[in-house]
Each structure stands twice: as C-alpha cells, then as structure tokens.
Amino acid sequence: MVALAENPKKRLTVQVAEVAPETTTIRSLDWDRDRFDIEFGLQNGTTYNSFIIRGEQTALVDTSHEKFRQLFLDTLKNQINPVDIDYLIISHTEPDHSGLVKDVLQLAPDVTVVGSKVAIQFLEDLVHQPFKRRIVKNGDRLDLGNGHELEFVIAPNLHWPDTIFTYDHKTQILFTCDAFGLHYCSDATFDEDLEAISPDFEFYYECLMAPNARSVLSALKRMGELEKIGMIATGHGPLLYHNVEELTGRYRRWSQSQTKAETVVGIFYVSEYGFSDRLAQSITNGITKTGVAVEWVDLKSADLQELQEIVSRCTGIVVGTPPTSDTAAQTALSAVLGAAKEKQAVGIFETGGGDDEPIDPLLSKFRDLGLTPAFPAIRIKQTPTDNIYKLCEEAGTDLGQWVTRDKSIKAMKSLGADLDKALGRLSGGLYIITAKKGDVKSAMLASWVSQASFKPLGISIAVAKDRAIESLMQVGDKFVLNVLEEGNYQGLMKHFLKRFAPGADRFEGVRTQSAENGAPILTDALAYMECEVVSRMDGGDHWIVYSTVYAGRVSKPDALTAVHHRKVGNHY
Structure with missing residues (x-):
C-alpha cells in the first residue's frame, strides 16, 4: 500500500x-x-x-x-x-x-x-x-x-x-x-x-x-x-x-x-443535457425535505408504457424542458402530457442546454389539462449559480408542501385536545437564525433554542427539515443566532414569518451588517451570537442542531428577550 x-x-x-x-x-x-x-x-x-x-x-x-x-x-x-x-x-x-x-x-x-x-x-x-x-x-x-x-x-x-x-x-x-x-x-x-x-x-x-x-x-x-x-x-x-x-x-x-410511499413526485428530464442533472437534483433535495418520495425518469431513454404508469401514480410531476431536436425525448414528453391528470401539481424548469422546449406553451398545456403549478417556472438564462440551485431546492420544497397539504392538516387535528394544549404550554424565546455560504443567504424565525453546554459553550436548535436554511446548517457551517427584544420584535417577526417565493431575498428591507463568519447580523436585534455546527441529530420532522458559540454581543444590556407562548403543541 x-x-x-x-x-x-x-x-x-x-x-x-x-x-x-x-x-x-x-x-x-x-x-x-x-x-x-x-x-x-x-x-x-x-x-x-x-x-x-x-x-x-x-x-x-x-x-x-x-x-x-x-x-x-x-x-x-x-x-x-x-x-x-x-x-x-x-x-x-x-x-x-x-x-x-x-x-x-x-x-x-x-x-x-x-x-x-x-x-x-x-x-x-x-x-x-x-x-x-x-x-x-x-x-x-x-x-x-x-x-x-x-x-x-x-x-x-x-x-x-x-x-x-x-x-x-x-x-x-x-x-x-x-x-x-x-x-x-x-x-x-x-x-x-x-x-x-x-x-x-x-x-x-x-x-x-x-x-x-x-x-x-x-x-x-x-x-x-x-x-x-x-x-x-x-x-x-x-x-x-x-x-x-x-x-x-x-x-x-x-x-x-x-416504492410503497403514498405520495410520490416524478421528475422527468434528459440527463447529460445542459445542467439538467444538477437542477433536477436540487429540486429533488427540496422535495424530499418534506417527506415525499421522488422518482427520476430520463425522457431520452424511458420506456413509454412504464413512463405513463409512473405519471399516473404521481401526485406531482416536474419536467425539465428537453431539447426540441431530440425525437425520443419529445415522444416521451408527449407521453407525460397524455398521462397527466387533473389536480396533479406541476413544475417546469429549463435545463440550460440552448435547445430547450419553450416553457410557456408547455406550461399552458399542463394548465389546460387541469394541473396546478406548484412553483413559478424556473428559467435558466446563464450558467446556474449557487443561488439558482438554492432556488430550485426551495421550489421543490414548495411542491412537496403543496402535495402533502391535506396530510399536514389532518396531522394537526390528530393530537388529543388535552395533550395538544398541555404541550403548547412549553414556551421559548424568539430568535432569527441567519446564514450565508458563498453567495447564498437564508434566514428563519426560531423559538426552539436552548443552551446545551458550558464547555464548550454550546446551543441546540430544532430546525424543521423542510426549512430553506437547513442546507446551510450542515456540520462545519457557520451562522448567526439573533435574539429578538421583548416589546420590539413585531416588525422582524412579521417579516420573517411571511412565506417567501423560491429564491426570494429574505433580507430585502431589513437592516443588516456582516458578522465575522459572513452571515448577516440583524441590526435591530437585542443580541447576536456567531455559531458553528458541530453535529446534527434526527428528531423526526426536525434536525436537532448542536453548535458551539465563539463570539457575540448584546446591544441593550438591560432589555429582555422576547418570549413566544403557543396555545397548541403540534404545529407552530
């Protein structure tokens, strides 16, 4: 050796x-x-x-x-x-x-x-x-x-x-x-x-x-x-x-x-064409965060009968526009359209190959069949950046959440009333986590935060698996924990609670400055801490993220941390 x-x-x-x-x-x-x-x-x-x-x-x-x-x-x-x-x-x-x-x-x-x-x-x-x-x-x-x-x-x-x-x-x-x-x-x-x-x-x-x-x-x-x-x-x-x-x-x-999953999304694209593989992988990553199974199908080499069977059992479908010059891919695309059914969710992305099937006519065909667009069509005008791949991931998450919306509502109603109310009495502070890796930035409102150790100084945060920021909180990644101030948090809370479109800038209109680790610090926060992810534990529908804290500052020493009180315990 x-x-x-x-x-x-x-x-x-x-x-x-x-x-x-x-x-x-x-x-x-x-x-x-x-x-x-x-x-x-x-x-x-x-x-x-x-x-x-x-x-x-x-x-x-x-x-x-x-x-x-x-x-x-x-x-x-x-x-x-x-x-x-x-x-x-x-x-x-x-x-x-x-x-x-x-x-x-x-x-x-x-x-x-x-x-x-x-x-x-x-x-x-x-x-x-x-x-x-x-x-x-x-x-x-x-x-x-x-x-x-x-x-x-x-x-x-x-x-x-x-x-x-x-x-x-x-x-x-x-x-x-x-x-x-x-x-x-x-x-x-x-x-x-x-x-x-x-x-x-x-x-x-x-x-x-x-x-x-x-x-x-x-x-x-x-x-x-x-x-x-x-x-x-x-x-x-x-x-x-x-x-x-x-x-x-x-x-x-x-x-x-x-293969036995109740909810499946099919992704239909042409591998080895443009940037289709990586774009499809990013969308897949977003979908699977929601607990939805995914099946990939290469339009260029698909068996048409098998293709139609897959489309018919999917709750949602995603199509990467194939090259117009590829006869086999175009025939397969026609088979997808022929098998698509009303009330399915649909998403379309350009593959960036230069000979793509036009998006708008294709989207109109799906709409005419009664399918519902789950995210705005993703249009690739140049070599995809990290932000484009992040947009694809977030679009996939939106689609996954759309096809599981009825299941999610049912789960909210399933917990016993007494237990639900008792669990809701667990209170927590109000925080905003901000992270940046390369050119990609994200943020989320959090309340499940706790100090976890003295030596080293460490905290634990529960991050829902379908949060956009989750992929920026892998082991070794750095982020900022911003602490909100009691009586002065409504503006920031309202901003970060709203639903952002895939790829939207979470910090538009928010005052920020850069931490040493590059993540945004919210200027109006009561305090901030710079953190590094050490480990992650699977907590069902959340990741329990343990991180060390190595820097921080309080802007108002006498102010108190905002506290979040819930009424129920099985959803936010």
Whole structure:
C-alpha cells in the first residue's frame, strides 16, 4: 500500500491496495471536500475508486476526478504501463469517475472502451476523438484469462442512465461505481467499522439512490442471479467486504419503503443535457425535505408504457424542458402530457442546454389539462449559480408542501385536545437564525433554542427539515443566532414569518451588517451570537442542531428577550 500527497492545503492523496488476487484499487482520497453537487454537505470528505484487474489481459475499471489528474496518472503508471491496458471499463460517465478517460486514451490509444450503449454515446461527446469500443448488454461476458471472466449487469439510473456493474467470477467482486457507495474518506480500504460509516451510507442512499428506488430493486434482482458476491467494489468510500449482506439488505428495505410511499413526485428530464442533472437534483433535495418520495425518469431513454404508469401514480410531476431536436425525448414528453391528470401539481424548469422546449406553451398545456403549478417556472438564462440551485431546492420544497397539504392538516387535528394544549404550554424565546455560504443567504424565525453546554459553550436548535436554511446548517457551517427584544420584535417577526417565493431575498428591507463568519447580523436585534455546527441529530420532522458559540454581543444590556407562548403543541 502506498500513499502520495499532492497539495497539503487541498489534502488530496492516493492509496493503492491489493484487494484480491490480481486485483488492485487506486483510491483517490479527497479529505476536505465538504459539498457534493452543491446541496449535500459532506462531513467526512469522499473518495473516487478505480481498479486494475490483471488476467492474461488487463482491464482498468473507471478512472478518477480531474482534480487528481497528475496524482492518479502517476500512480497508474507506477502500477502498469498504460499501453498494456487492454480494456477500459466505464461503469458510468459522470465526471467524478470518467474525468480522466481522455487522458487514459492518450496514454493507451489502442485500449478498448467497454460500456453500455448510452455510456459510449456520452463518451463520444466527452472525449471528441475516435476510440475502440465494445458495447455490452446484461449478461454479456469478457474473458481476461487466468479465471478472470467478467460478467456485466445493466443497472440504469444508479444513478445515471448509462450505469453497468461488472462481476469478476474469479474473485467474486462486483464493481458497482455509485451504487452501495458513500462519501467517506479514511485510510481504511474496507468497511470494518460499520458504526462509523452507517450515517454516511444512509445519507448517500437518500440523496442519490432513493429517487431511483425501483431501479435499485431491479439491480438487486439481477445481482441475485450472480454467484456469491464476496465483495462490492464501490466508486466512493470504503469497499464493502465485512458487511456485504447487511448493507445490501438495507438498500432493499429502504427501496421497498420508497416504492410503497403514498405520495410520490416524478421528475422527468434528459440527463447529460445542459445542467439538467444538477437542477433536477436540487429540486429533488427540496422535495424530499418534506417527506415525499421522488422518482427520476430520463425522457431520452424511458420506456413509454412504464413512463405513463409512473405519471399516473404521481401526485406531482416536474419536467425539465428537453431539447426540441431530440425525437425520443419529445415522444416521451408527449407521453407525460397524455398521462397527466387533473389536480396533479406541476413544475417546469429549463435545463440550460440552448435547445430547450419553450416553457410557456408547455406550461399552458399542463394548465389546460387541469394541473396546478406548484412553483413559478424556473428559467435558466446563464450558467446556474449557487443561488439558482438554492432556488430550485426551495421550489421543490414548495411542491412537496403543496402535495402533502391535506396530510399536514389532518396531522394537526390528530393530537388529543388535552395533550395538544398541555404541550403548547412549553414556551421559548424568539430568535432569527441567519446564514450565508458563498453567495447564498437564508434566514428563519426560531423559538426552539436552548443552551446545551458550558464547555464548550454550546446551543441546540430544532430546525424543521423542510426549512430553506437547513442546507446551510450542515456540520462545519457557520451562522448567526439573533435574539429578538421583548416589546420590539413585531416588525422582524412579521417579516420573517411571511412565506417567501423560491429564491426570494429574505433580507430585502431589513437592516443588516456582516458578522465575522459572513452571515448577516440583524441590526435591530437585542443580541447576536456567531455559531458553528458541530453535529446534527434526527428528531423526526426536525434536525436537532448542536453548535458551539465563539463570539457575540448584546446591544441593550438591560432589555429582555422576547418570549413566544403557543396555545397548541403540534404545529407552530
């Protein structure tokens, strides 16, 4: 095993390990990455895993992220002369795994690229050069010699439409790329510490796999047709060896639960077109905050009958405008319109590809069918910024809240009258939490705040999972807790209680100044504290956020904190 360092400030290292006979992993360790695809806060960095299988012929399974270009290529050349690589297997073409494919092709111009039909099509647009290729279907085999016979499993939508798994019959390793992975960076090559990796394993599933739960179950069924799976070689995080049965079982249980969900929103878009993947992911993140299940469908490769079935069972649908020049996508879009039904919620977003279906005529068609727009159409006029992705997240939350409104009202009425009133007698102060990350700012009114520790100075805050500010309060994020003043809080309270449109500026018309951590301080607040998130605990429909406090000031030493008294205990 060897580790090479590139830049101490970035903390990028590479680990090489023999994981089975004639099988080597090159793990690119990204220790300090704290965000993935804008929305997902990472607590433990991530890894990008690549593999070399040596039989009489040699195969390289996946490459790495382009940020590891020199590190990865130097390490690869230390392990093997690139011209001796016979096959480059592409599990899928997402840039964090295929970012160095073009570099490998330059080093090994005679290599044969192996992938699904969709993956090969994507690669042609990615590398812009001719290359040898071998398109594989489910059950196809490739014999490398010395017992390394590879069998391919088609696993579309996990989490891109071009995904394949590769099973080595000699070592009983299944190479799965994103599926069964997790964003977790450590020197441990394998999953021996199940307790440590479990939270990140579940978080990863919820973010990337839950919207494709049906595809997960289909992949698990195909995996069951293989011989024993002794190891799962994932594309992110540690390889699964000690807990294969336990962790695949979790995927099965979670996916079965998702597919049985009462409320489902379908997101229909064309992956690998414009910015559609990231925009759809941001909208998904907002929807799932409300407890609503999501199903993704790629309009370009969708089965029309299955597409119509999905639309018919959805409470809401979101459409990313496909390219007008793509016949398959346009046919699928017509199928969505044909299956849509009255009283469904609908949302539409441009994908930013330059050849988008016009939004207004499409929106008019849905309205004529009796569907209700759940958020204003999202129009992309330039490369999406963090604020655009945040707008998408908030739009998704609005849609999720709209499709669950009847359920929410029913839940408010379900608590016994005496218990409801008794719980409502728990009082709290009045505070406004403000946060800023990059160019994105947000705020919320809070009353469930309490000091939680002396050493270190710490507070706990209950933040509803569907709050816009929640994604800015991940572990390591910084924010300001503004304390409102008794008798002088009505203006601020009224402002921050109102419902903001997706992407709206929460601070328009409010006097602020910047804290040292960059978050806004409300000038009219009684006091403020600068805080950093240390941990988060799942509290049902809230996150219990524990944070340390490292700076603060009181503007009126003799004034009192505003107090909030409720009458009921099952809603604000």
